[in-house]
Each structure stands twice: as C-alpha cells, then as structure tokens.
Amino acid sequence: MIYLLCMILFCIGLYCIIIKRNLIKIIIGMSIIDYSLFLFLVLIGYRMEGRAPIYSQTQQVKNLVDPIPQALVLTAIVIGLAVLALMISIAIRLYEKYGTFDINEIRKLRG
Amino acid sequence: MSSMLPLFVAFPLGSAFLIALCKNKKFADFWANLCTLVLFIMSLQTIGILKTHGTMVYKMGNWAPPIGISLVLDGLTVLLLVTVNLIAFASCLFSVGYMEKYTAKSKYYALFLLMLTGMNGLVLTGDMFNLFVFLELAGVASYALVAFGTEAEELEASFKYMVLSSIGAAFVLLGIGMLYSYTSTLNMADIARILSYRGLSVTTLFIGVLFMVGFGIKAAIVPFHPWLPDAHPSAPAPISAMLSGVLIKALGIYAILRVFFCVLGFGLNPAFLEILRILGVLSMMIGVVLAIGQWDIKRLLAYHSISQVGYVILGIGLGTPLGILGGLFHLFNHSVFKSLLFLNSGGLDYAVGTRNLKQMGGLKEKMPVTEKTCLTASLSISGIPPFNGFWSKLIIILACIQARHPGYAFWAVIGSILTLSSFMKVQRYAFYGAPKKVMKKIKELPPCMQLAMIFLAIICLFGGALLLPMFKNNFLQPAVQVLLNGDKYAEIVMACLK
Amino acid sequence: MTLIVKEITRLTVGLIFLFGVYIMLHGHITPGGGFTGGVIIALSFIHLVLAYGGEYSNNKMNRAIASPLESFGALLFILLALMGLGYGGVFFLNFISKGTPFTLPSAGIIPLCNIAICLKVGTGLFLIFILLTMFSPGRNK
Amino acid sequence: MVFMLLAAIVAVEIKDMLSSVIAVGTVGMGLSVTFLMLKAPDLAITQLVVEILCLILLIRATIKKEIIFPKKHVDYLRLFTALLFILVFLIFSYQAFKGLPPFGNPFMNVAGKYLSNGVKQTGATNIVAAVLLDYRAYDTLIEASVLFTAVMGVTVVLRLVGRIKNEES
Numbered sequence: 025m026i027y028l029l030c031m032i033l034f035c036i037g038l039y040c041i042i043i044k045r046n047l048i049k050i051i052i053g054m055s056i057i058d059y060s061l062f063l064f065l066v067l068i069g070y071r072m073e074g075r076a077p078i079y080s081q082t083q084q085v086k087n088l089v090d091p092i093p094q095a096l097v098l099t100a101i102v103i104g105l106a107v108l109a110l111m112i113s114i115a116i117r118l119y120e121k122y123g124t125f126d127i128n129e130i131r132k133l134r135g
Numbered sequence: 136m137s138s139m140l141p142l143f144v145a146f147p148l149g150s151a152f153l154i155a156l157c158k159n160k161k162f163a164d165f166w167a168n169l170c171t172l173v174l175f176i177m178s179l180q181t182i183g184i185l186k187t188h189g190t191m192v193y194k195m196g197n198w199a200p201p202i203g204i205s206l207v208l209d210g211l212t213v214l215l216l217v218t219v220n221l222i223a224f225a226s227c228l229f230s231v232g233y234m235e236k237y238t239a240k241s242k243y244y245a246l247f248l249l250m251l252t253g254m255n256g257l258v259l260t261g262d263m264f265n266l267f268v269f270l271e272l273a274g275v276a277s278y279a280l281v282a283f284g285t286e287a288e289e290l291e292a293s294f295k296y297m298v299l300s301s302i303g304a305a306f307v308l309l310g311i312g313m314l315y316s317y318t319s320t321l322n323m324a325d326i327a328r329i330l331s332y333r334g335l336s337v338t339t340l341f342i343g344v345l346f347m348v349g350f351g352i353k354a355a356i357v358p359f360h361p362w363l364p365d366a367h368p369s370a371p372a373p374i375s376a377m378l379s380g381v382l383i384k385a386l387g388i389y390a391i392l393r394v395f396f397c398v399l400g401f402g403l404n405p406a407f408l409e410i411l412r413i414l415g416v417l418s419m420m421i422g423v424v425l426a427i428g429q430w431d432i433k434r435l436l437a438y439h440s441i442s443q444v445g446y447v448i449l450g451i452g453l454g455t456p457l458g459i460l461g462g463l464f465h466l467f468n469h470s471v472f473k474s475l476l477f478l479n480s481g482g483l484d485y486a487v488g489t490r491n492l493k494q495m496g497g498l499k500e501k502m503p504v505t506e507k508t509c510l511t512a513s514l515s516i517s518g519i520p521p522f523n524g525f526w527s528k529l530i531i532i533l534a535c536i537q538a539r540h541p542g543y544a545f546w547a548v549i550g551s552i553l554t555l556s557s558f559m560k561v562q563r564y565a566f567y568g569a570p571k572k573v574m575k576k577i578k579e580l581p582p583c584m585q586l587a588m589i590f591l592a593i594i595c596l597f598g599g600a601l602l603l604p605m606f607k608n609n610f611l612q613p614a615v616q617v618l619l620n621g622d623k624y625a626e627i628v629m630a631c632l633k
Numbered sequence: 634m635t636l637i638v639k640e641i642t643r644l645t646v647g648l649i650f651l652f653g654v655y656i657m658l659h660g661h662i663t664p665g666g667g668f669t670g671g672v673i674i675a676l677s678f679i680h681l682v683l684a685y686g687g688e689y690s691n692n693k694m695n696r697a698i699a700s701p702l703e704s705f706g707a708l709l710f711i712l713l714a715l716m717g718l719g720y721g722g723v724f725f726l727n728f729i730s731k732g733t734p735f736t737l738p739s740a741g742i743i744p745l746c747n748i749a750i751c752l753k754v755g756t757g758l759f760l761i762f763i764l765l766t767m768f769s770p771g772r773n774k
Numbered sequence: 775m776v777f778m779l780l781a782a783i784v785a786v787e788i789k790d791m792l793s794s795v796i797a798v799g800t801v802g803m804g805l806s807v808t809f810l811m812l813k814a815p816d817l818a819i820t821q822l823v824v825e826i827l828c829l830i831l832l833i834r835a836t837i838k839k840e841i842i843f844p845k846k847h848v849d850y851l852r853l854f855t856a857l858l859f860i861l862v863f864l865i866f867s868y869q870a871f872k873g874l875p876p877f878g879n880p881f882m883n884v885a886g887k888y889l890s891n892g893v894k895q896t897g898a899t900n901i902v903a904a905v906l907l908d909y910r911a912y913d914t915l916i917e918a919s920v921l922f923t924a925v926m927g928v929t930v931v932l933r934l935v936g937r938i939k940n941e942e943s
Binding site for chain 4: 027028031032035036038039042043046048049051052055056059062063066067068070088089091092094095097098099101102103105106107108109110112113114116117
Binding site: 656664668762 | 815816818819820823824826827830831834900902903904906907908911914918921922924925928929932
C-alpha cells in the first residue's frame with residue numbers, strides 16, 4: 025500500500041510537532057506534514073502508465089493523469105508557503121524576545 | 136439577484152487590497168467602516184431573498200457544478216452571514232477608537248477585511264476544497280491579528296494557535312483528499328449524492344473522524360481547546376470579539392454542521408448525535424469551571440466562549456427540531472453578547488490600562504455607558520429573563536427534557552448558574568466597590584466605541600423578539616430546516632440548478 | 634561576497650528573470666504558470682540581494698515600489714474577475730475569445746490571470762524575504 | 775519515497791539545526807522528483823522553486839543563532855501516548871484506505887470531463903492551468919489572497935514598535 029508510506033511520513037511530522045520542544049523543529053514538522061499531504065493528493069490522481077495532463081501538438085495523447093489533484097496541490101503549496109513564512113517570522117520575533125527557540129523556556133502562558 | 140453572492144467575497148477582498156494600496160489612516164477608517172456597513176445591509180437583504188426565491192445556487196464562471204465551483208445560499212448560510220457581518224460591523228466601528236493605541240492601523244483594517252472575506256466565503260461556498268482555502272484565509276489573517284501587538288505573550292499565543300490550527304487544517308485537507316478519491320468530485324451536493332447511495336463504510340467513518348478533529352480544533356471543543364484561552368485574550372479587543380464571536384462559529388461549528396449534516400449525511404445518526412452531546416456537555420462544564428478562577432477579564436471571557444460553544448453543540452446534538460432551534464439561536468445570541476463583552480473588556484483596557492480585575496474598581500461613575508452595556512451582556516450570558524441569552528438557554532433546556540435527556544438539562548442549568556456567579560465577580564470588581572487611586576483620570580470612551588457597544592446592547596435586549604413567529608419563520612426556521620433535511624441537501628441543490 | 638560570486642550573479646540574474654517571464658507567459662501551454670514564474674522572478678531578485686547585500690538591490694527594487702505593486706497585482710486579478718461580472722453577468726467568466734490552442738495569445742483570460750498572479754507572488758515573496766533579512770533585533774527600542 | 779522517509783527521520787532527529795534544515799531540503803527535493811515521476815511537471819517545478827525559497831527562509835531563521843540545548847529530559851509518558859496515538863491512527867488509516875479505489879485507477883468522474891472538453895472550452899492546452907485558472911479560478915483568487923495575507927502578516931509581525939505608549943502611564 026503506497027498510501028501507507030505517505031501516512032508514515034504524515035506521522036513523522038506529527039510526532040515531531042508533539043515531541044520536540046524547539047520552534048524550528050516544530051516548523052519543520054509542519055512542513056513535513058504538508059509534504060506528505062501533497063504527496064497523498066498527487067498519488068490519488070495517478071493513473072498507471074499515465075501521461076502528464078498537457079496536450080501536445082504533434083502526438084495524440086491518451087491516458088492522462090487526473091488534473092484536479094494537481095491543481096489542488098498547487099493551491100495547497102502556496103498556502104503552505106504562506107503559513108510557513110508567517111511562522112518563521114513569528115519564530116524570529118520570539119527569538120528576539122526570549123533569546124531561545126526552546127518552548128520550555130518560552131512558556132509564559134498557562135493553559 | 137443571485138449575482139449579489141460573489142460580492143460578499145469580492146467587496147471586502149477588493150477593499151482590503153485598496154486599503155493596503157493607499158496607506159492613509161483616515162481613508163482606511165472610513166472605507167473599512169463603509170465596507171462592513173454595506174456588507175451588513177447586504178446580509179440583511181439575503182433574508183428577504185431567501186424568503187422569495189428559496190435556496191439559491193450561483194455558478195462561478197458559469198460552469199455548472201460539479202465542473203466549477205458553486206456558491207449556495209440557504210437558511211443556515213443566511214443565519215451565519217447575518218451574524219458574521221453584524222459582529223464585523225460593530226467591531227469595525229469599535230476599532231476606529233481602540234486601534235489608535237497601535238501602529239499600522241491601515242494594515243490592521245486590511246487584515247480585518249481579509250478575515251471577514253474568509254468567513255463570508257466559507258459560509259457561502261458549496262465546494263469542499265474551496266471551504267479549505269477559505270478556512271486557511273481566515274486562519275492566516277487571524278494568526279497575524281493575534282500577534283498584532285508584537286508583545287512576547289501575543290507572539291507566543293499566536294504561535295501556539297498557529298501550530299494547532301495548522302494541524303487541524305492538515306487533517307481537513309487529508310479528509311478532503313480521501314473524500315475526493317472516494318467520490319471523485321469536490322462539489323458538496325455531488326459528494327452527498329454519491330455517498331448517500333454508497334452507504335456507511337470504514338472509509339467514511341475515518342473521514343468523519345478527520346473532519347471532527349480538524350474542525351474541532353477550529354471550534355475549540357474541549358479536547359482541542361488549549362489554544363483558545365491564550366489566543367483570544369492576546370488579540371486586540373475588536374479582534375477578540377471577532378474571534379470569539381464569529382470565527383470559532385463560522386470556521387468550527389458551521390463547518391461541522393455543514394459537513395456532517397449535509398455532506399456526509401451523519402446528521403440523524405444517533406451515535407453521532409450522542410458524541411456531539413457528550414462533547415457539548417464536556418466543553419460546557421470544563422470551560423465554565425476554568426473560567427471561575429480567572430482574574431484576567433479577557434481570559435475569563437475566553438473560557439466562557441468554550442463553555443457557551445458547548446451549549447450550542449449540546450442543543451444541536453439533541454437532534455430534535457426544538458433542540459436545533461435552541462442551538463442555532465444560542466449561536467446567534469452568543470455572538471452578540473460575547474462580542475459585546477469583549478468590546479467592554481477592550482474599553483476597560485483602553486481606559487484603565489490593565490486587564491486584571493483586582494486592579495479595577497469603582498468605574499461605575501466614570502464609565503456609565505460601559506457599565507450599562509456590560510451589565511446587559513453579563514445578564515444575557517448568564518440567562519436572566521428579559522435578555523436574549525435566557526430564551527435560547529430556555530429552549531435548549533426544554534428541548535433536553537423533551538428529548539428525554541434530563542441529565543443534560545441538569546448540567547446546562549448548573550453551567551448557567553456558574554456563569555452567573557463568575558459574571559457577578561466581573562461586575563463587582565470592575566464597576567462597584569471603592570474606586571482606586573489610579574482611577575481618577577479615567578474618562579468615558581470615545582463616541583464611536585460607545586456607539587458600537589450600545590448597538591450590540593440593544594440587540595441583546597431585544598434579541599428575544601427573534602422568537603416571535605414573524606422573525607422566526609424567516610430567519611431561524613429555514614436554518615433549522617436545512618439541518619433537519621440534511622440528507623436531502625443534494626436534491627435541493629440539484630433542483631436549483633435546473 | 635567575493636568577486637566571483639558577484640560576477641556570476643550578474644551574468645545569471647538576467648537569465649533567471651527571463652526564464653521566470655517565459656514560464657509565466659507560457660503557463661497555459663506548457664508546465665508552469667503565474668505562481669511558478671512569480672517565485673522564479675522573486676528568486677532572481679533574492680539572488681541579487683544575497684550576492685550584493687541589501688543596499689544594492691534596494692536601488693533596483695525597493696520596498697516602496699514592491700508593496701504597491703503587490704496590491705496592484707491583486708487588484709488586477711479581482712478586476713479581471715469583476716470584468717467577467719460586468720461583461721457576461723458572471724463572476725470569473727472567461728470572456729475573451731479562446732483563440733487557437735498552442736499559440737501564445739490563446740485561452741482567454743488565463744494568461745492575463747497568470748500575469749496578475751505573477752506580479753503579486755513575485756513582489757510578495759520578495760517583500761517577505763527583504764523583511765526577514767532586514768529585520769535585526771538590535772534596532773529595537 | 776523511501777529516500778524521503780529516511781531524510782524526514784534524519785530531519786526530525788538530528789541535533790544540529792542547520793543539518794536538520796538541509797535534511798528537510800532533501801525531503802522537498804525528493805518530493806519534487808516524485809512529482810515528476812507521477813507525471814505532474816507543474817508541481818515538480820513549483821515544488822522545486824518553493825523549496826529553494828523555504829530553505830533560504832529557514833536558513834535565515836536559524837543561522838547565526840547560538841542554539842543552547844536544554845538538558846535532555848525525555849518525557850516517557852508523553853512519548854508513549856504520542857506513539858500510541860500514531861499507531862492507532864496508522865491502523866485506522868490502513869483500514870480506511872482499503873475502501874478507496876486502488877492506486878493507479880482513480881474514478882475520474884469530473885476529471886474526465888475536464889480532460890475531454892478542457893481544450894475546447896478554455897483554449898488552454900495545459901489542463902492543470904485550465905483547471906486552476908478557469909474552472910476553479912475562484913480558488914486561485916483566494917489562494918493569492920492567502921499569500922497576500924501572509925505578506926501583510928509578516929510586515930505586521932516584524933514591526934519594530936507595536937503599540938503607541940501613553941505618555942501618562
């Protein structure tokens with residue numbers, strides 16, 4: 025089951041976020057989760073012996089792969105990038121305030 | 136008529152870009168308020184449209200669904216649209232004065248409008264992936280707004296919120312991916328149609344769990360709540376009002392209702408309703424118990440949000456027409472009075488410069504308008520008769536008894552009493568008692584902030600009137616019908632296309 | 634940075650930029666599109682910043698220009714959508730004639746959308762990068 | 775794919791921040807190559823380019839920061855619950871995946887219509903672009919706005935002075 029490999033990647037990211045106490049590691053975990061989701065979406069659209077969904081002038085193309093997941097992933101990549109950028113900027117700002125990336129030391133708020 | 140629907144998204148979006156383009160503060164003040172006012176009026180118009188035309192579908196780019204994206208206007212959407220735009224208008228009016236304390240006011244308005252766009256779009260959309268994109272738009276704007284003050288606590292709260300909420304979004308995306316693979320379409324009505332003849336399977340159950348976790352994080356239902364008491368107090372007060380008043384409802388509760396009742400067709404499944412009820416009671420009790428011990432006024436309010444969301448979920452979880460009516464009515468009421476309370480707390484913060492209740496006192500003479508409106512909202516949230524909170528809680532409790540769940544009714548009453556006690560504390564410490572020395576210079580708030588608060592207080596006072604048949608049949612009942620007929624969603628939408 | 638890096642950057646930046654424009658304009662025929670093109674264009678500027686330091690690139694494309702340009706790109710996109718509304722009564726109507734496939738001016742509004750997105754993404758990402766680089770904690774307070 | 779998994783584990787477990795970031799870079803590159811093998815050239819290009827940008831940003835965040843590692847105290851309870859949760863999640867997802875159509879044979883209800891009518895209806899030969907900018911242009915508009923929001927957010931977060939302090943207080 026190739027989907028399961030994807031899920032393992034997802035779980036690595038989740039594990040990283042739950043266990044690690046470092047802001048950058050958490051960001052890395054987030055991006056790994058994102059990657060696994062992109063991969064999953066593209067996998068569900070793949071067709072055996074498929075071709076890229078682009079028509080060409082010279083030859084007749086058949087058996088194109090599903091274009092919708094690809095469009096979705098393109099959108100999701102942009103959103104992932106946006107969230108990542110915002111996260112990094114907040115992490116940098118937090119570093120400036122506390123002088124560390126360790127969330128045990130940052131934890132000022134309870135709850 | 137139906138060409139009005141995309142304007143709910145396009146108008147605030149365009150305004151946000153425009154405000155970002157010309158960075159004039161006065162212009163931003165004016166334009167943002169104009170924009171929210173127009174949106175509010177437009178949302179009121181949709182009630183009339185719904186009455187005359189029934190459910191309406193708008194085809195984006197003239198591609199018939201499932202090829203293109205469609206917008207769907209039905210009862211539930213109208214309810215949420217009115218709520219969102221009402222609160223947005225009040226908060227926006229309030230921020231004219233309040234945001235003077237911060238720098239970069241025009242950017243604030245741009246982000247505010249983008250968040251509003253996200254919520255409006257999410258409520259209107261009829262497409263699964265589009266829902267995710269709007270979820271992220273509202274989410275990203277709210278992360279930035281929570282961190283707006285750039286103090287250490289705010290940044291930290293924002294980071295926590297962001298991480299949890301992104302995990303939620305990741306679960307939602309995974310669910311959408313699986314749903315797409317399972318049904319090979321993204322349109323909600325189409326998915327509902329295909330799922331209804333496929334029946335229940337492990338896959339749909341798993342997708343359901345994924346959505347429950349994802350949207351549950353956004354709605355701050357109890358096992359997923361830890362971000363809320365940090366994030367909501369850290370944001371500027373109008374944003375707290377937006378977050379607590381409508382964001383958790385539009386992103387969380389609305390999405391749960393739409394996806395589970397209309398798309399996945401779990402709506403009248405007794406096991407699912409039982410889960411909702413248990414989650415509701417848990418949120419209700421844990422939220423209110425944690426709230427009592429708080430001294431920070433905004434933190435206290437944030438815990439109450441968790442508790443009041445519990446009421447909404449409990450009411451809907453009953454699955455009877457009366458219960459759903461109570462839940463949805465409470466959703467509207469909670470938006471109004473919780474926003475009002477957050478605006479009050481913002482007003483106190485603005486005037487006194489602290490959020491700690493122990494350092495306040497004797498503000499009754501100094502700030503009469505804030506005192507009166509805060510009293511209204513407090514009585515309303517704790518369910519004292521003439522105010523709107525009483526009616527919706529009464530309906531929920533009656534529905535509990537009617538549906539033979541007296542235990543839940545008991546918990547709801549207990550929760551209400553605890554709420555009352557904690558708001559007595561707020562009133563006692565903030566407005567009565569001996570005035571502190573520091574309080575001498577305090578003045579009443581600027582007029583536009585007062586106006587926003589009075590506006591919401593009036594709605595609080597007369598909110599109970601929405602139960603009169605004249606309003607109820609046009610405003611609340613269609614929304615209840617949507618949930619009750621959740622399994623017919625596909626047929627209704629498809630019928631509109633012809 | 635050393636002289637070698639600077640020289641090579643000077644040679645390659647133009648090519649990277651042109652490649653970005655190519656990808657953007659051919660988005661509807663070949664792989665790529667406005668978003669990818671925008672990122673590549675942003676990268677070409679980032680390349681400059683990395684090689685020459687902030688001061689040099691500030692002359693080329695500074696924040697004062699980039700920020701309005703971004704809003705402009707966004708407005709252009711929404712304007713295209715609204716033009717569909719005005720023209721045929723439908724939001725996002727593809728109202729220009731489709732043209733013949735496989736040629737550059739084809740596919741109605743798609744290339745125009747690509748250009749708008751490209752403007753937006755390119756300037757937006759460049760802005761993010763500049764802000765992150767320029768931000769130095771020492772200047773606070 | 776296996777390569778990606780290994781790189782991901784390295785990225786999570788490695789101690790040095792910079793190496794960890796670079797390991798994430800390899801995951802991204804692996805993803806890009808996988809996209810190419812899965813016949814998604816648009817995504818491959820985009821992923822490659824975005825990956826470079828992410829790396830630059832991440833390196834910017836980590837470089838020149840003296841990272842002090844706290845004393846290693848592993849919270850076994852936390853670790854155990856996390857692993858248990860992940861295991862349960864994997865088992866259930868395996869069960870759920872059985873219900874999906876097998877790999878390589880998607881249903882293609884709607885997608886089939888896109889593929890057969892796409893060129894005629896939109897004039898774009900790249901069907902992904904046609905889907906992105908014509909059939910689902912509304913999504914793309916919002917996606918661009920998300921990026922715009924993020925830019926606004928970054929400018930807001932990186933402001934030097936957040937509040938105007940009152941002179942009186």
